[in-house]
Amino acid sequence: MASSDSQTSQIAEPVLSVEGMTTSFLVEGAWKPVVRDVSFTVAPGETVAIVGESGSGKSVTSLSIMRLLQQDMSRITGRIMLGGRDILALPESEMRKVRGKDVAMIFQEPMTSLNPLFTIGDQISEALLCHGEMSRAEAKAETIRLLERVRIPSAASRFDEYPHRFSGGMRQRVMIAMALASRPKLLIADEPTTALDVTIQGQILDLIKMLQEEQGTSVLFITHDMGVVAEIADRTIVMYRGEQVETGETSEIFFHATHSYTRALLSAVPVLGSMKGRERPLRFPVVNSETGQAEPLMEAADTVAAMQRPVLEVKNLCKRFDIHSGLFGRLQGRVHAVENVSFDLQAGETLSLVGESGCGKSTTGRAIMRLIEPQSGSVLVDGEEMLALDRKGLRDMRRKVQMIFQDPFASLNPRMTIGAAVAEPYLEHKMGTAKEARDKVADLLVKVGLSPDMAARYPHEFSGGQRQRICIARALTLDPKVIIADESVSALDVSIKAQVINLLLDLQQSLNLAFLFISHDMAVVERVSHRVAVMYLGEIVEIGPRQAVFENPQHPYTKKLMSAVPVPDPARRKLKHGIAADELKSPIRPPNHTMQPLKYVEISPGHQVAL
CATH class of the missing domain: 3.40.50.300 (P-loop containing nucleotide triphosphate hydrolases)
Incomplete structure (x- = not known):
């Protein structure tokens, strides 16, 4: 056949x-x-x-x-x-x-493609109204159906929401729904699953395969x-x-x-299960693209100091977003984005937060940085309560904690050269002269695989992967103790991803850095982590040493995440993941809803699973 x-x-x-x-x-x-x-x-x-x-x-x-x-x-x-x-x-x-009707495109960075002034429902409906013969009511119904197909939870209620209310992965799903709206003959997908966690990625791949079977849709798939x-x-x-x-x-x-x-x-492709039997993170083999030869594997040195106070302590962190609707903007419900999240992080340690897009990983990172204000909880950095700091104290504290954001284009000023963007934190905190800042920028650009002469260029002159490397360089400018890496390598191709992760491991070893590594790439998480925390609907459902979690997963959700990881084997091409669209529950609760803290059972030392 x-x-x-x-x-x-x-x-x-x-x-x-x-x-x-x-x-x-x-x-x-x-x-x-x-x-x-x-x-x-x-x-x-x-x-x-x-x-x-x-x-x-x-x-x-x-x-x-x-x-x-x-x-x-x-x-x-x-x-x-x-x-x-x-x-x-x-x-x-x-x-x-021709565009949209005969050929449609899913772009790499959804925030540059979605208009922040219009609701996502209106933007998808526009594609249907431009190329089809639909009434507005029909277009709205079809838009909600498309949103449900790409697994946007509570699709009907989110029709009138704006792009900034969606996570990076959810914005990408909106873009996929928009591209599929007019049923094009050819779909050009430029890194369409880059921002998606493995379960959503599997469901989107299944969706593309189903469209090909139903409609004979052709796909030009661009990916790393x-x-x-x-x-x-x-x-x-x-x-x-x-x-x-x-x-x-x-x-x-x-x-x-x-x-x-x-x-x-x-x-350079990371393969899930390759770390079996190893306790510490393992550098990726760096491959020479001219010869195809790889350097020998090197296990990272053990930099985690036992029995010391953690550099970062998070206790019972909660963040909820109010939902208002109606003529008078009445409170209709709340998005329980982060619920009673607790963990600590030692100097020299990498703790990875994994889970589906929209589960609260990025919100946790932002709440720790106080880029969004949490409702309750405690965040201690070097024993000092971050949530109690005034503006000046918070500014000083952020020298110790830096963040690499998920969307590199959205976090770079398009009117500022990348040299100025990387140097800006150094100069703002008065850490040296302008000449010293230029030297620092040149050194950091080399470290992340760029050349010093690129400092004079603007963000739009770089590819998505190169922009992500610029953001990593900027986060390193202040020599922080903790780096919150929010999907920091998701936009990178496999060989550059390997180089950047090796760089992070080297920096961790030389500077005793602590990483909170937020990612949906389970194969990379397995490679770089000392410990892993699995999040589901804003709560940590399993946490423990990386080896224990990956080799003996206990929670059904952890098992589901691992089973959805794509395997680099062409024999699986006709297989479908079979991840049902109704599995992703909504984090929206009534205004008076009270969440009960999860109870945990310890499977092995440090390995805890929610009951």
């Missing part, structure tokens, strides 16, 4: 055919090619994945196909045939009709996650420095890669 399907897809007219496409940008008066002579096809119902390092030209390729690059600063040559038409020859008025590539792609294109270096059936790419760069990418 699979052979017959494959023959049919080869005979059928391609939905997309790219022939000799070269994309150049105008740099200092000269045209500089950044994508060179790219050619491929996408057949009806087929999924083609484009993989490569951050900055390799993956996203530029997709933006060229959509013709979304700035016209006076870019030039695209070659042919791009979509449904039998060369879209490079279409006037812009015709191209606007080789586990996702193995599960969804029929064919794979590997890009390196703007060129195709290898193309073929996904199984052939995984098992018989010929190019050294492809082998390097595959070597």
Whole structure:
């Protein structure tokens, strides 16, 4: 049957055919090619994945196909045939009709694609009203159905909410719903699961597979996650420095890669279960992309000092968001984002917070930093109560605790060079002169895999992965004791992710840093953590040493998270995760609702599970 399907897809007219496409940008008066002579096809119902390092030209390729690059600063040559038409020859008025209806795109960073002034319901309905023949009532009903399909909890009640009320993962799900609204023939997905936890990622992959079965939708899937590539792609294109270096059936790419760069990418993929029997974090193998050779594995030194007071102590932390509605803005309910969360963190230790998107991980980090004010609880940093500090005291305390945010574009000022952005905390806290700040910036940019001359560039001139590295450099500027890393490597391709995590482990060892590592990537969490805390609907349901939690998970939710992790094995491509859309419960409670603290049982030393 699979052979017959494959023959049919080869005979059928391609939905997309790219022939000799070269994309150049105008740099200092000269045209500089950044994508060179790219050619491929996408057949009806087929999924083609484009993989490569951050900055390799993956996203530029997709933006060229959509013709979304700035016209006076870019030039695209070659042919791009979509449904039998060369879209490079279409006037812009015709191209606007093509976008959304014939081809739709899910972008990498949802906050740059969603208008903060409009509700998410109105923005999805707009796509339906522009390309379809629906009334507003019909468009609203279809929008709610789409939100439910991408597992937005309480979809009907959240129709009128604004993007800032959603977590990063939920915003990405809104973008996916918007792209699917007009049932396009071709869906271009640019890192669509980057911000999603593993269970939602599995459900979205299932959704894409279902759409292909029902509608014959073709997918051009751009990603750095080789586990996702193995599960969804029929064919794979590997890009390196703007060129195709290898193309073929996904199984052939995984098992018989010929190019050294492809082998390097595959070597850097974290695999769940690879830490079995190890107690301490393990550095990733750093792979030379020219030779495909990896350095030997090195276990991180034990930096956690026993029997000392924790550098960070969190006790019974609570954060709730009020929901008002009606003409007089009456209180209708509360989102119980964080409920009675308690943990401590030793100097030199990494505690990972894991859980589904919207479970309260990021809210916990922000509440600790007092970027949002918690309702109750205690946060001690070096024994000092952070929640009791005045504005000046809080400013000084934040030198000790820094945060790397989930969305790098939203946390960088688009009008400020990245050199100025990284130097700003150093100068604001009067830690040195302007020259010393420049030297510090140059050193940090090198440490995170960028070059010092990039300091003069602006955020929009970098790829998503490069912007995340800039944010990591800025968090290190003040030499903090604690770093709260909120999805700090989620936007990075596998090889750069390995380098950055190795950098964090090296910094932890040399500076005795403590990390609160917030992530949905279970394979990375297993690699970097000393301890792990699993969150579900704002509460910690399991906490303990990494080895105990991963090798002997006790809570049903922990087991579900681990079973949803994508495995880099193309044999699983036809499998579906089977994660039901109704499994994600709502954190919204009535105004007078009282949460009862969870009771825990100790399975082994330090390993506690909620009853």
